[in-house]
Structure formats: C-alpha cells, structure tokens
Amino acid sequence: MDKAVHTESEAALIDDLKRGDSLAYRKAVRDYSPAMLSVARFYLDHSSAEEIVQDCWVTVIDAIQKFEGRSGLKTWLHRIVANRCKNTLRSSNREVATDFSESLEPELANRFNSTGRWDLPPKLKFHESADTLMEKGALSDCLDKHLSALPESQRSALMLYEAHQHKSEDVCNILDISASNLRVLLHRARQRIFLMVETFQESGEC
Amino acid sequence: MLMCRGLAEIASDYIDGELNGRQNLSVKLHLMMCRHCRTFVGNLRTSIHLMKAHSSAHPDADVLRRIDARVTEALSAKKSGKSNDE
Ligand SMILES: [Zn+2]
Numbered sequence: 001m002d003k004a005v006h007t008e009s010e011a012a013l014i015d016d017l018k019r020g021d022s023l024a025y026r027k028a029v030r031d032y033s034p035a036m037l038s039v040a041r042f043y044l045d046h047s048s049a050e051e052i053v054q055d056c057w058v059t060v061i062d063a064i065q066k067f068e069g070r071s072g073l074k075t076w077l078h079r080i081v082a083n084r085c086k087n088t089l090r091s092s093n094r095e096v097a098t099d100f101s102e103s104l105e106p107e108l109a110n111r112f113n114s115t116g117r118w119d120l121p122p123k124l125k126f127h128e129s130a131d132t133l134m135e136k137g138a139l140s141d142c143l144d145k146h147l148s149a150l151p152e153s154q155r156s157a158l159m160l161y162e163a164h165q166h167k168s169e170d171v172c173n174i175l176d177i178s179a180s181n182l183r184v185l186l187h188r189a190r191q192r193i194f195l196m197v198e199t200f201q202e203s204g205e206c
Numbered sequence: 207m208l209m210c211r212g213l214a215e216i217a218s219d220y221i222d223g224e225l226n227g228r229q230n231l232s233v234k235l236h237l238m239m240c241r242h243c244r245t246f247v248g249n250l251r252t253s254i255h256l257m258k259a260h261s262s263a264h265p266d267a268d269v270l271r272r273i274d275a276r277v278t279e280a281l282s283a284k285k286s287g288k289s290n291d292e
Contacts, residue, residue: 026277058280118242143256162257187217193257
C-alpha cells in the first residue's frame with residue numbers, strides 16, 4: 001500500500017541520494033527530519049533525539065544503496081530512527097512510560113454532570129476558519145506554547161498522524177503502541193488544543 | 207443511550223471515521239438533538255485543522271541546521287576518503 005506514496009519526485013530524490021548528491025541531502029534533511037525528530041522524541045529526551053536523528057542520516061548515506069523502495073522513504077527513515085531509539089532504551093534499561101487509561105482530559109471531564117450531560121458546555125463556536133485564525137500571530141504563538149507543553153508521547157502521535165499524515169498502522173509500528181492506545185494519545189492531544197483555543201477565543205489570553 | 211460525556215470520549219474516533227456502524231449512528235442521533243455536542247465536535251474539528259496548519263509552517267530551524275551540518279560533514283568525509291567505511 002505504501003507504493004501509492006512512492007511518487008516520481010521521491011524516486012528521483014532517492015536516485016540523487018544514492019549518488020551522494022549534497023543538494024539532495026539538504027532537501028531530504030529539511031523535508032524528512034521534522035517527522036524523524038517526532039519519532040525520536042517519543043522515546044528519548046530532546047538532545048538524545050537530535051543525536052539519534054543525526055546518526056541515522058549518517059547511516060543513511062550508506063544504507064540508501066540497499067533501499068529498494070518497498071516502503072516509502074518516509075516510513076523507511078522512521079523505522080531506522082525507531083529501531084535506534086529502542087536499542088538505546090534497551091541498553092539503558094529504560095522504558096517509555098505513558099498513561100493510556102483515561103480518554104478525557106481532566107479539565108474536560110470536569111465539565112459534565114453526574115448524568116453525563118454538559119455542565120459547562122462549549123460556549124463559543126470556533127466560527128472562523130483555521131486559516132483566518134492562524135493569521136493572528138498571537139494564536140500561533142499560543143499554539144506553539146501548548147504544542148511544546150504536550151507530553152512527548154501525545155505530541156509524537158499527533159505530529160506523525162496529523163502533520164506527517166502517516167497511516168495509523170504505521171504510527172503504531174513506529175511508536176510500538178496498540179491501535180487503541182494511539183487513539184487515546186490522539187484524542188487527549190486534540191482535547192488539549194481544543195481547550196487552548198477555547199480559552200484563547202474567550203479571553204484573548206494564552 | 208449515548209450521553210454527552212460518552213460522545214466526548216469518542217469524538218475523535220467519530221471525526222476520523224473509526225467508529226463501527228452502530229456507534230456512528232448513535233453519535234449522529236445525539237448530534238441531531240444536542241446543540242452543545244454539535245459545537246464541541248465542530249470546535250474539535252477546527253482545532254485539528256489549526257494544529258495541522260500550524261505545525262507544517264513551523265519547523266525547528268536550529269535543530270535542522272545542526273543535522274544538515276553533520277550530514278554535509280559525513281558526506282564530504284565519505285567522498286574524500288572512501289577507505290574509512292563505518
Ligand atoms: Zn450532547
């Protein structure tokens with residue numbers, strides 16, 4: 001199924017990478033590293049994650065020769081990053097600790113009464129389109145702040161699934177989590193963004 | 207019967223089309239009757255779009271520069287001395 005992702009421009013890029021073309025590497029680093037960082041940060045702290053992504057690119061310079069393109073380039077890169085991270089964790093005897101138990105953020109869960117109806121319903125409709133809202137610099141700064149405050153596991157899931165448009169199945173493989181746990185991570189992260197935008201719309205504050 | 211809280215719990219699954227037919231129908235029925243939940247689901251959708259629009263526009267410039275420098279270095283090392291295979 002990954003074949004569909006395999007576009008002509010990706011094939012051309014892979015050929016250039018195989019030839020060791022430095023401009024191609026520059027483009028690939030720019031296009032693919034953000035998601036690779038999301039993968040690595042799921043497992044490790046930021047500075048270790050950066051180191052792993054650097055190391056992976058250095059490995060790729062040789063490994064790309066054997067890349068056959070059965071999976072897309074993106075998926076292939078993410079697997080390399082994830083495997084390295086898992087090895088690092090294993091050798092230091094650490095684990096990723098994540099809470100998958102609750103599907104509602106406490107701040108949202110508190111807004112229902114005991115019969116399960118809204119006590120504090122959402123007051124405003126986010127009537128403006130996403131694009132119009134984003135033109136306001138303040139909201140963008142606020143999103144920045146809240147996205148970086150998300151637990152790493154939620155942020156990685158959110159980035160890979162939404163921003164980098166991986167299929168659920170791939171995200172689960174790369175992050176080594178079950179499909180239902182991925183759903184929890186995504187839903188919790190989205191609720192936090194929802195709560196943030198709501199506060200921002202009501203008060204203009206972040 | 208599906209209550210507002212129950213709907214909020216599965217709202218993302220509804221948005222992503224991950225619910226089974228029966229669950230999907232009960233969400234649809236609830237949304238027809240409940241203005242608050244309609245607002246909630248609509249706002250959650252907008253939040254997702256916002257997040258997508260935002261993250262694609264804000265790469266981590268310093269980190270990317272450092273990665274780029276390391277790759278450039280490794281590439282030129284490989285070109286200058288083919289012998290040191292790592
Ligand atoms: Zn409701």
